[in-house]
Amino acid sequence: MAHQKSSAEPEEGPLIKMKDLLTTIGVSKATILYYLKEGLIPKPVRTKSNMAYYRSACIERVRFIKDLQSQYRLPLAAIRKVLEERDQGRDVLSLIEMGKVVFGAKATNQVNQKVFCRMTGLTPKQVEECLSSDLLLPFENGMFDQEDIAIGQFLKGGFGVGLSIKDLDYYPRLAKETAKREMAIRMRLTKDLGFERNVSATMELTRAARSLRNYIFERHFQRSAASQAPSQKVCKKK
């Protein structure tokens, strides 16, 4: 989608060197290069002597992205969307709020795969298999949060009593179909709405889908459990 250039885009202001950008903001060079690669910040201006200069407005932009990443669990696509709307001069607070509703609270205490294996008892091979079969779905590549760890422990317990990944692969299969249908409904109901109404409708639909899904799956589980209990009468007739 092409969009209007706005005052929020960091194309004005004095030029500064990468080194000064880093020390001013306190981020690593790798972070800046990553933002550049992902197109989140504009490319530096190159001088005749092949020195790279950044617009000073970049400072605020990098800080903003860093805040989004550290305070919210927004995927890159959502951060892009926030920046895009912001560049058009829109108030993005509700969009960030929507991201919180959809993607949940920022995870703390993430661990890498080695620590994850130690905490769950899963072997690296098992972790790879769970990842590739979508039984483990860490939010950040190679990093595992407390929820991933709890699930890893359940999976370890399951494998310990003879379950295989194949026994559980109905979960990702049915979850994918569920998500696909939930997204289709969302698209259908929001496609003609303007920005503000789309954001609030998406939040409302996310809450509704989550509640409905949990309720229906849990109640069906309980219904099955109830019908699985023995049904014969317990008092012998005399």
Add this chain to the structure above:
Amino acid sequence: MAHQKSSAEPEEGPLIKMKDLLTTIGVSKATILYYLKEGLIPKPVRTKSNMAYYRSACIERVRFIKDLQSQYRLPLAAIRKVLEERDQGRDVLSLIEMGKVVFGAKATNQVNQKVFCRMTGLTPKQVEECLSSDLLLPFENGMFDQEDIAIGQFLKGGFGVGLSIKDLDYYPRLAKETAKREMAIRMRLTKDLGFERNVSATMELTRAARSLRNYIFERHFQRSAASQAPSQKVCKKK
């Protein structure tokens, strides 16, 4: 399953009249007749004059059933199972605990269908349709708890923006398949276990299934949401 007669079965003790049973325990005649119909308490002894007498041990049994019903959200089949194991002289505390884990906490403030319609805004016809298509799954026939009401409100909202029951019928369909597979795994893993180990394994499996299911469905939902956001780069290249 045939089972041994044990001291716990109320076949001993002095005989008392229905009227005395009711006043001693403080239950309605309908309750006693319901327990009788469901075979939860033994049939009364009939005298020559066709008077029905209950064993006095019945008092304790009716109180126990009443407690189970008022304190826990156990379906009839689960109550039967508890009584059956108790009649065999087994300690049923862990079984009751298992019922709590599987069926959740006892609902308070249930309302009838008329109040349910008023609180959700759904018409009686819509409620019937939601019930018959398994979108609404009240725990007790004709009674709706706070969770049912919240779901009813979401459904009303959905119908209001043009969703039909057909749009949402993937939920019960996929939930049924999920529950069927969860139960099959449980049966496979517990079929050779003795009573105590079966109970504790079922609790563990219930917790694991619930966590795994919620995690995988939610993360797939988030993954779909992340990939639905616009993916173009937000900074125009110059």
